[in-house]
Amino acid sequence: MPAARAYRGDMARVPLFPLGTVLVPGASLPLQIFEPRYIVLLSDLLNAMDVPEFGVVAIRQGHEVGAGSVHDLHDVGCLARVTQAASLGDGRYLVVSTGVRRFHLDALEPEAGTAYPTGEVTVLEEPTGGERQVADLAERLRRALHAYATTLGAEEPQWPDDPVALSYEVGGAVGLDLGDRQRLLAATDTESRLRLALRLVRREQGLASTMGLVPPPPERPYNPN
Structure with missing residues (x-):
């Protein structure tokens, strides 16, 4: 990349x-x-x-x-x-x-x-990007995650206050596929990762609400080599 x-x-x-x-x-x-x-x-x-x-x-x-x-x-x-x-x-x-x-x-x-x-x-x-933009994006992402959990009828986890940690947690919590999770990992800074995470969560929430699609089950507890 x-x-x-x-x-x-x-x-x-x-x-x-x-x-x-x-x-x-x-x-x-x-x-x-x-x-x-x-x-x-x-x-x-x-x-x-x-x-x-x-x-x-x-x-x-x-x-x-x-x-x-x-x-x-x-x-x-x-x-x-x-x-x-x-x-x-x-x-x-x-x-x-x-x-x-x-x-x-x-x-x-x-x-x-x-x-x-x-x-x-x-x-x-791990550059963060613009301070105001990061804070705004983190808040918008939390709202999107809340809407996603509500659509699924799932219990919502306690999201981290730190925007960097939040940007990394999204991939596993929403059940994104490997390609999307890799894109999040490879984002050049926190601001870019939050923007991408927001788009992905809104996409998944839209699929769940309009088509009844739900994320795949969690990964197996132990990855065999």
């Missing part, structure tokens, strides 16, 4: 975990790990790194499991920090991580010498 390259940030080499989902900063990501290459990744994270972080990047083409199963990745992903890890005793591990900050995937590193994918990334900053 060319717009994301306008940011300047720290460059780093990070282990990558391609997934069929989009992780955003502040979100929790539970994983069930069983493939040998990702068990090695987990071991490296917990034993060789002061801060156990890896890059989650959504799969554009391909699927999660099996060597050579990923054919193309999105350009913008999210660094995830491991907060819990436990062995199930049968070769599987349960891992909980939290999204911390976005990155641009500059290149894959096939010569990194790791069993798992590794990439060169640039950590992205």
